[in-house]
Amino acid sequence: DVVMTQSPLSLPVTLGQPASISCRSSQSLVYSDGNTYLNWFQQRPGQSPRRLIYKVSNRDSGVPDRFSGSGSGTDFTLRISRVEAEDVGVYYCMQGTHWPRTFGQGTKVEIK
């Protein structure tokens, strides 16, 4: 199975400051169709997960543009340009290239 490794696992941030989460996969996530199926999800306290980013860098509808995704191959990053109070929660990366699908351990973002 593809292992997804996130870092850090805990991320205290100051409001208005940037934040960055790394996600590394144990195998390349490039699929035979040329796409890289790397997703990012946000799970606010007490809520269901919500997808923010798909195929590495595409924002879902309604996702603020302060969220951005980048990377390639096995190394990916989620960035928040200026953290707001509503961004508190746990962030997960997930690969949708190989079976079985796998999630990272999650990164808890909290306000300092």
Add this chain to the structure above:
Amino acid sequence: EVQLVESGGGLVQPGGSLRLSCAASGFTLSISGMSWARQAPGKGLEWVSAITVSGGTYYSDSVKGRFTISRDDSKTTLYLQMNSLRDEDTAVYYCAKGTSGMEVWGQGTTVTVSS
């Protein structure tokens, strides 16, 4: 608007069975891959199973041979039949639209396996 509503969770004894349902609306289930994921209390997300547009099914090693995913396109409902349940299957179970992207999630249904 795409909506997914899970149901069927509850308390079951170890070794027992449950069938979860996921009612889909706002899109055509028959031309969408679908997935199940779960989250044990205080833990992270775990992918469980998926069914592709063509009907192919996939499972995590932890549930293979015990869980079965299926869908009834006429009822626009996704199912997860769970047999031989174990304590470690206790979790909130979510259905999601998509298999490579899981773009929309339901609110979840809670399964508790305990004697």
